[in-house]
Every structure is written in structure tokens, then in C-alpha cells.
Amino acid sequence: MPIKQPAAVPPSEITSRDHYLHRREFMQAGAALGAAVGLATAGIWLPRAAHAGTKLPDLRKSPLSTTGEALTPYKDVTTYNNYYEFGTGKDDPSETASKLRTRPWSVTVEGEVGKPRVFDIEEILKLAPLEERIYRMRCVEGWSMVIPWVGYSFSEIIKRVQPTSKAKYVQFTSLADPEQMHGVKMPILDWPYTEGLRMDEAMHPLTILCVGLYGEVLPNQDGAPVRIVIPWKYGFKSGKSIIKIRFVEEQPKTTWALANAREYGFYSNVNPEVDHPRWSQGKERRIGEFGKRATVMFNGYGDQVASLYAGMDLRKFY
Numbered sequence: 001m002p003i004k005q006p007a008a009v010p011p012s013e014i015t016s017r018d019h020y021l022h023r024r025e026f027m028q029a030g031a032a033l034g035a036a037v038g039l040a041t042a043g044i045w046l047p048r049a050a051h052a053g054t055k056l057p058d059l060r061k062s063p064l065s066t067t068g069e070a071l072t073p074y075k076d077v078t079t080y081n082n083y084y085e086f087g088t089g090k091d092d093p094s095e096t097a098s099k100l101r102t103r104p105w106s107v108t109v110e111g112e113v114g115k116p117r118v119f120d121i122e123e124i125l126k127l128a129p130l131e132e133r134i135y136r137m138r139c140v141e142g143w144s145m146v147i148p149w150v151g152y153s154f155s156e157i158i159k160r161v162q163p164t165s166k167a168k169y170v171q172f173t174s175l176a177d178p179e180q181m182h183g184v185k186m187p188i189l190d191w192p193y194t195e196g197l198r199m200d201e202a203m204h205p206l207t208i209l210c211v212g213l214y215g216e217v218l219p220n221q222d223g224a225p226v227r228i229v230i231p232w233k234y235g236f237k238s239g240k241s242i243i244k245i246r247f248v249e250e251q252p253k254t255t256w257a258l259a260n261a262r263e264y265g266f267y268s269n270v271n272p273e274v275d276h277p278r279w280s281q282g283k284e285r286r287i288g289e290f291g292k293r294a295t296v297m298f299n300g301y302g303d304q305v306a307s308l309y310a311g312m313d314l315r316k317f318y
């Protein structure tokens, strides 16, 4: 992953909040226009093949959101991406992921569960109330963002499939379709991209199933139509475009640990005291800012998650 230094991101001309508000006004104007000509029906505003940019209705504000930090501009969140199925450059996903077909889409939930199930994406969108979750995200490469995700706690899925007592871990598998994803034709990683969590991490309310950002349907480059987001871990734990969720007894193999076990562990909690073998993790560059800021243990979510790792040597379980 971090083979080269990330390219400098040009400073944004507009602040993220201004941009967000502007988008909101734009949507409201659109909705008013729709109402005026009698088009404001659910079918029009949330079509079956919901594209990036489609507004997600009825978002709840979540108390689990990080507040007081400037949001990373929409433009940066959607053009500075890691999504190796669409190439290894930061701008490759936004340039090439538009071809990804996100309908029809289903997520198979299987393994150590009493009620294995296939969830259609439309069911996933309606399974639980959609919330706005503003999270800090920290990539293992040393950059970070603050992103207003849309989704709900992944525990909403867990409770519907009733894991058995043997379910100790959850494995997430991303789509790997060489017809649609040019990166998958190359042996960059061991495809499909897979990630995993321990059961208590997966159950934690901060772990979300994510279907949007900035109040809209998730852009393809950010992992449409559905991804996982775990804010206290390095970004690579948050798998994109998920098609399979498997509950298992043994700690699952994960893509980055398979690529380089010494550099990328299973836990990968953000930890400024445990350096990557090739660089320090003590500082980070917030995208859109100049200079660096100190990286915070568990990405600042320690109050909520530190107890999950009580008694564990985090140098060993990195």
C-alpha cells in the first residue's frame, strides 16, 4: 500500500461546511421544484438504481458522531481514495469506478449463524434507521479525514442472523469482478479483498454498515453500495463493496496480513506508539490541512473501545 509518498492535495478553495450547506440548498431547491411539478414521490427521489448523489432521506443525527472537527471536503473524500480493485493511484478509483454496477446487489450472511440469509441491498437500506455518523478516519499511510458517513450499527445485521456460540470472528469479503474492476486482473493483492473483526469489535456500536456519505448514496469509489466502517482502526480494515459476511470460529485471514504479515496485523488499531516497520505512526496529515497533527490512540475513540483490548499487549496484537 504505502509504496510511494501520497501526492500533495491542493488546498480546497471552499470550506467543507460551506460545500455541504451548498449541496443541501441545491437539493432543497431540487425538491421544491419537484414538488411544484408533482414529482416528489418516493419513487422519484429514491429510485431502485440509486446513484451517487441521490439524497438519502430521514437521516438521524447520531450521538456517536464526532463533533467540533471540520469535515473533509466532499471533493477530497471522493477523489483521494484507496480502492485497489480500481488501481493503486489515489485518483484511479474516482476515475474508473463509475462503471461498477451496484444494482442488483445482495450480501450473503453465512457461517456460524442460526439464520443464514441473503440481504438484498434494498432490504439493507431499510433494515434500521439511517444515521449520519461523522467519524475521523486514519489511513495506515499517514493521512486522515473527517467523513460524514451514513449507515447504522453493524450489530443490526448481527442480531437478525443470530450467531451461534462458535461465532468468534466475522469475515467481510468485497466484490472481485475482473469484468468491472481492472485492478483485479493484476496480482496486486490476493483477491477478493477480505477483512475481519473479532465478534466484540463487530458488535461495537461504532462499527457501522455504511451506505452513504454527505447525506447521499455512497459514491462507487468509496465502496458502493455497502461497506463497513470501523473508525478506531486503520482505514484498510473498512472493506468496500461487501458481498459476503461470514461468521467463523477461527481468526480469518485478511488481505493485508496475507500481503505482509509483519507490516499489517489483524487488529490494526490506530496506535501512535506502534510504528509501521517502515515509518512512524506518531503523526498524520489531515487532508486539506498544512502541516501535521499528532495521531491519537484508537484514533480518539479510546473512551469507547479501549476496554475491548484490556490486558492485551498491543505491540504483539498490532
Ligand SMILES: Nc1nc2c(c(=O)[nH]1)N[C@H]1C(S)=C(S)[C@@H](COP(=O)(O)O)O[C@H]1N2
Residues within 6 Å of the ligand: 001, 077, 080, 081, 082, 083, 084, 085, 138, 139, 140, 174, 193, 221, 222, 223, 234, 235, 236, 237, 238, 239, 240, 241
Ligand atoms: N475492497 C477494498 N476495500 C478497501 C480498500 C481496497 O483497496 N479495497 N482500501 C482500504 C483503505 S487502505 C482505506 S484507507 C479505505 C479508504 O476509504 P475511502 O477511500 O472511502 O476514504 O478503504 C479501505 N477499504
Ligand SMILES: [Mo]
Residues within 6 Å of the ligand: 082, 138, 139, 140, 141, 234, 235, 236
Ligand atoms: Mo489505508
